[in-house]
Amino acid sequence: MPQLTLELERRLTTAVERMPAFPKSVQVILEMTRDINCLPRNLVGVIEKDPVMTVKILRVINSAYYGLPNKITSVGQSVVYLGINTIKNLALSFAAVGILPRFNTTGFDIQRYLLHSLSVASLARLLCEKYARSEVDPGDCYIAGLLHDFGKVVFAQFMVGEFMKALAITIDHGKPLFEAEIEVIGADHAFVGALLAKKWKFAEPLVNCIRDHHDAAAEPSAMLDCLRMADAICRKHAFGDAGNPWREEELAALPTRFGDDIEVVIATLGDLQKIVNDAQAFAQIGTEK
């Protein structure tokens, strides 16, 4: 079991409050909200593509003051409870923090990270609709995809030296990033992402999904299955690389609900080009993959 010191845990939790959001969402939100008649659905469409904004909104609405009977798991649900004007003003306050730089000193590429997170999110939702609709909400699978690697951005922003070292180990020794993170930091991005999500009182299935996404022995769930399969499809088609400079060639075994042929699953999902195009446009990545 990875360990974090209490001091480090406290530092990371408060640091995320000051974390800037992604350039495209900040830019679009500032533009959109100049119009008093901006459509709520368009605003939600932007916020829910940004992992930082999504995390901050879910953190706020799940806070103790709004002790709501059920956990809020999506931006849309947040709008139903808080109203669009509050969500708009929250987004503006997040936008005012600034924007994440494309590269920080660790060399971690946040645009490629975003491309990966968005692609996995959209695919996880699609897979859920086709294969697990009766078991889990497709919107929850989208959020799981969007936030599964959130711990990486936290490391890249707030543990620069350690994360740079972990990235170097993956290249020099051909190791998966999460193993290198455990070696250097004492915990991987999945553990830290889940720790933060739990602290912010996110729904338990989401916390578990973030925690377990690299753990082959983890208790299976429909949400985790959709996330893993979406991740596998993204790797196969190289939809962003989540900022990992090195990745293992062989994929872990696919969740059994999807059969044993990834190409058959991909064929059932129809044209994935729109998902890729939307993710690329938002991540501000041209034609590169």
Place this chain on the structure above:
Amino acid sequence: MKVKMWGVRGSIPAPGPHTVRHGGNTTCIEVRTDADNLIILDAGTGIFPLAQTLLAHLPVTANIFITHTHWDHIQGLPFFVPLYIPGNTVCIHGAYDLVAMKGIEQVMDVQMQYSYFPIREAELRAGIKYETLTVGAPVVVGDATVTPVLLNHPVPNLGYRVACNGRAIFFTGDHEPLGNIYTPDDSEYANYQAIIDHRHVELDAALGQLDLLICDTAYTLAEYPAKTGWGHGTFDHAMDMAKRIGAKRLICTHHEPTRGDDELEKVFAEALSRHPQLDCEVMLAREGLEILL
């Protein structure tokens, strides 16, 4: 319990010859529990005439519950005279401000800044407490409990259920029925509607078993399409809600500031005529209206 309306106008005070019958002060409701504990719902300009009546019986112990911090619900607060008199005790309750990330303790500090008011919050002489509320968590005030319910407005708005010895009233503050932000041909429409439907069930449950519902009815049915998203309901929304939750009485309030008495009574009568099956007593709020429960 006794309920008295001191301010029934929405948005901005509307004094003048056209509002004499219903009144021009903004939102303020006095609730006296069976044991005569004082609960004040909102601190619009109506709290000023209420304050005058309290001065005859010092010291004052008051619990003020702010539905939300838009001006028409707080603008009388610095004029609540008992705040200036040593020996009085005033507890101000309200919601956590998610955007400012501050509790209700910021309300008067913001209002009473140097540029806007001559006296600082720190100079008030009464014992003042602030209680930032948790949605759904009841607050005990003497022989009553006050339970905040999160409703729908451009800023988080708490409706309050006040219950005392088996009687219950609910004041919505400002509330607009939930609407779908998507159109039926959007792929997200059905999911969003399911969340709204679930939310309606939650809200109706929180508003069950009411002897009196005091509800925001700023607009008419005809006006509403142009005002959708502004955070207020219509007479028809309120009557539908009262029927749905089985409220025994309904008071329509938050009158639109440009609507004079004649017009107000006319649109109210029209709305009533659209709800002939309504099995509860319905009335327009007016300053001085008292209901004994």
